[in-house]
Structure formats: structure tokens, C-alpha cells
Amino acid sequence: MDNWTFGITMIIVGMGGTILTMWLLSLLMGLLRKLFPYKKEEAGK
Amino acid sequence: MLDAIGNGLYGLIAGFTNLHWSNPIMIGVGGLLLYLAIKKDIEPLLLLPIGFGCILVNVPLAGLMEEEGFLRTIYDAGIATELFPLFIFIGIGAMTDFGPLLENPRIFLLGAAGQFGIFLTLALALALGFSKLDAVAIGVIGACDGPTAIYVSSKYAPHLLSAVSVAAYSYMSLVPIIQPPIMRFLTTEEERKINMGAVKRSVSKTTKILFPLVVTVIGGLIAPKGLPLFGTIMLGNLMRESGVVSRLTKASENEIANIVTLLLGISIGATMDGRNFLTPQTLMVLCLGFIAICLDTVCGVMFGKLLKVITGGKVNPLIGAAGISAYPMAARVAQREGQKYNPKNFLLMHAMGANTGGQVGSAMAAAVMLSVLKGMGII
Numbered sequence: 001m002d003n004w005t006f007g008i009t010m011i012i013v014g015m016g017g018t019i020l021t022m023w024l025l026s027l028l029m030g031l032l033r034k035l036f037p038y039k040k041e042e043a044g045k
Numbered sequence: 046m047l048d049a050i051g052n053g054l055y056g057l058i059a060g061f062t063n064l065h066w067s068n069p070i071m072i073g074v075g076g077l078l079l080y081l082a083i084k085k086d087i088e089p090l091l092l093l094p095i096g097f098g099c100i101l102v103n104v105p106l107a108g109l110m111e112e113e114g115f116l117r118t119i120y121d122a123g124i125a126t127e128l129f130p131l132f133i134f135i136g137i138g139a140m141t142d143f144g145p146l147l148e149n150p151r152i153f154l155l156g157a158a159g160q161f162g163i164f165l166t167l168a169l170a171l172a173l174g175f176s177k178l179d180a181v182a183i184g185v186i187g188a189c190d191g192p193t194a195i196y197v198s199s200k201y202a203p204h205l206l207s208a209v210s211v212a213a214y215s216y217m218s219l220v221p222i223i224q225p226p227i228m229r230f231l232t233t234e235e236e237r238k239i240n241m242g243a244v245k246r247s248v249s250k251t252t253k254i255l256f257p258l259v260v261t262v263i264g265g266l267i268a269p270k271g272l273p274l275f276g277t278i279m280l281g282n283l284m285r286e287s288g289v290v291s292r293l294t295k296a297s298e299n300e301i302a303n304i305v306t307l308l309l310g311i312s313i314g315a316t317m318d319g320r321n322f323l324t325p326q327t328l329m330v331l332c333l334g335f336i337a338i339c340l341d342t343v344c345g346v347m348f349g350k351l352l353k354v355i356t357g358g359k360v361n362p363l364i365g366a367a368g369i370s371a372y373p374m375a376a377r378v379a380q381r382e383g384q385k386y387n388p389k390n391f392l393l394m395h396a397m398g399a400n401t402g403g404q405v406g407s408a409m410a411a412a413v414m415l416s417v418l419k420g421m422g423i424i
Binding site: 001003004006007008009010011013014015017018019021022023024025026027028029030032033036037038039 | 146147150151152153154156157158160161163164165167168171172177180246247248249251252255256259260263264267268402405406409410413414416417421423
């Protein structure tokens with residue numbers, strides 16, 4: 001594989017893969033927050 | 046008899062006669078690192094052992110990096126095996142509170158945008174003629190994350206390890222100088238004044254405990270080649286949030302992190318032998334590393350501006366610059382810049398969220414990169 005193809009692939013798949021992974025994690029975190037909401041009693045612990 | 050005396054005396058001056066021209070320069074570089082650590086308080090925990098290691102290895106005939114030399118033993122035990130950066134990651138996970146990030150999960154995206162410099166610099170390094178794996182090691186300086194840079198370069202471009210690690214740690218400490226001009230250039234005064242309000246404490250303990258597990262499993266499935274990187278951070282964080290292994294948590298963030306930092310620093314310094322270090326390639330690596338950090342900041346701030354538009358002006362783009370892994374310096378820079386233009390603005394906790402997102406993001410970006418390389422059959 002030539003350097004040009006490699007570089008462009010890394011930019012597209014690398015940047016895209018990173019942001020997609022982090023976006024997926026942010027969705028899951030939002031879901032977790034909804035499934036396990038914060039209760040005021042936790043503030044006292 | 047005279048011969049024996051002559052030989053004996055030669056033994057005492059052999060160090061001087063074997064001095065390569067590059068050794069005194071590197072002893073000076075080691076001295077400069079010590080000066081920065083001791084007098085300027087720049088990353089002293091790392092620059093001091095790195096500087097001293099650099100001086101040690103540039104004294105000829107000591108053989109410290111030869112077979113059975115003590116620095117070689119440390120290097121082989123912890124750097125060649127990649128254990129040291131992973132131990133450091135456990136400590137980082139144990140020290141980090143991901144609460145501000147979990148308060149506002151969309152900030153995760155800033156932690157991704159802050160890593161784009163890695164890939165852009167990788168392409169730049171390729172354009173300048175570096176090999177593929179060398180370009181990967183250089184690009185990862187943009188993670189602004191010492192352990193990640195060491196992990197990747199020691200594995201795939203060990204001949205660049207010293208330049209990459211010195212660049213990563215030096216630029217990380219220079220974040221307060223590098224970032225503000227870029228942040229001011231890319232934002233308007235109105236944007237810098239945006240008040241994001243207070244961060245509420247609204248994340249349950251269950252969520253905080255499940256967070257490291259979810260990141261480990263989902264991240265591991267997407268980018269298995271980098272699982273050691275974020276898996277160790279998440280192990281440390283799980284110990285912290287579970288609250289049931291406080292002895293292990295304290296050991297990870299104190300004793301283990303301290304011992305490994307010392308050994309890591311001295312063995313990185315030991316790779317700075319002048320004969321290998323003083324090359325045009327090293328200078329190029331240092332320049333590209335600087336560009337990587339600048340590009341991270343540019344991409345982070347630009348993504349912050351995008352989030353500002355999407356949220357109808359609720360996000361201050363300055364916190365985008367905190368989406369890198371330099372924790373907590375980058376968050377403090379965002380806070381300071383925000384307060385300059387609006388003294389009532391407290392961006393710190395929001396920026397901390399982006400900054401911890403950057404810590405996950407840097408490990409994740411490196412993991413994605415390694416998995417893409419594996420997929421392409423390059424590693």
C-alpha cells in the first residue's frame with residue numbers, strides 16, 4: 001500500500017472511528033444516566 | 046611495570062578519549078531538562094529522571110544500556126514489555142473523576158475532536174517521507190498523552206521512542222503557552238464570554254461504576270488492539286468508584302505510579318544516547334509533535350464551535366481546547382481564558398469534563414489507530 005492511500009485511510013477511518021466510538025460511548029452514558037438516575041440520598045453518603 | 050602504570054592511567058582517562066562529539070551536547074540537553082524540572086517546575090516528576098537518565102547514558106564506557114547494564118535491565122523490563130505505561134494508566138484511572146464528563150456525555154465528542162491532530166500529523170509525517178510505522182509513532186504525540194505515546198512508539202518505532210516521549214511530555218507541559226493564542230484566534234469575544242452555568246452533581250454511583258465496564262467492553266470490541274491502553278485506565282477508575290479496594294486505589298495512584306514514573310523516566314532518558322538522538326530526524330519529530338498539539342487544539346476549538354451552534358449557544362467553544370489528554374492543564378487554560386473575558390464565567394468543571402473525555406479519547410484514538418493498522422495488515 002502506498003503512503004498516500006495509507007495516510008488518507010488513516011485520516012478517514014481513524015478520525016471517523018474515534019468519533020464514532022466516542023459518540024457511541026456518549027449515547028451509552030446518557031442511557032446509563034437514565035437507567036440509574038441520581039438520587040438525592042446519595043448526596044449524604 | 047611502567048606499562049602497567051601507563052595502562053592503569055589510561056583506564057582513568059579512557060572516558061575522555063572515548064567521548065563522542067554528541068555526548069557533551071546530550072549531557073547539556075540532560076542538564077537543560079533538569080533545569081526545566083528544578084527551576085521552572087515543568088513536569089518535574091518526569092523531566093528530572095529523564096534528564097538524569099540522559100546524562101548517565103552519555104557518559105562513555107559505563108555500558109549502562111548494554112547487555113546487563115542496569116538501565117538496559119529496567120528498559121527491557123518495563124518499556125520493551127510496555128508494562129510501565131500501562132501501570133501509569135492504572136494510576137491515572139484511579140486519580141481521575143469522570144463525574145463532570147458523565148454530567149454531560151456529549152462532551153465526550155470534544156475528547157474525540159481533540160485527537161484529530163494525531164491523524165493529521167500522521168499524514169504530514171508520511172508526506173515528509175517517514176515510514177508508515179514511524180509516522181504512526183510521530184502522530185501519536187498528538188494524543189498529548191505520555192504513556193500512550195510511549196506504548197505505541199516502543200512497540201512500533203522503538204528507535205523514535207526517546208524523541209517521541211520527550212516531545213510528548215515537553216509539549217504537554219507547554220499547553221498553557223501553546224493553546225491560548227490558538228483559542229483566541231479561532232473564537233470571537235462573544236463566544237469566549239458564553240456562560241455555561243454550574244455543573245450539577247447528578248450522576249449516580251451505579252452509573253460511575255458501570256462507566257469503566259461499558260468503556261472497556263464496547264471500546265474493546267471496536268478497537269481490541271488498544272484494549273490494554275483504555276482497559277488499564279478503566280481498571281484504575283473502577284477501583285476508585287467501587288470504593289471497596291481503597292488500599293489498591295491508593296497504591297495505584299501513589300506508590301505504584303511514583304515508582305513506575307521514576308523507572309519510566311530514567312529508562313526513557315537512557316534512550317537518549319547522542320549517537321542516535323542527535324539526528325535531523327529527531328528535530329523533525331519535535332517539530333511534527335508541536336504541529337500535532339496545535340492541530341489538536343484547532344480541531345477541539347472548531348468542534349466546540351460546532352457544538353455551540355448545535356446546542357443553540359449553550360457551549361463555550363473554549364472548552365473544546367480542553368479535549369486533549371493534558372490533565373488538568375488544558376482544563377485550567379480554558380477556565381483562565383474564559384474568565385479573562387467574563388469574570389463571572391466558571392468553565393472549569395465543564396472543561397474538566399472535556400479534559401477527562403480527552404483522556405479516554407487519546408487512548409481510544411490510539412486504540413482505533415492500532416486496530417485499523419491491524420485490519421490493513423500493517424502490524
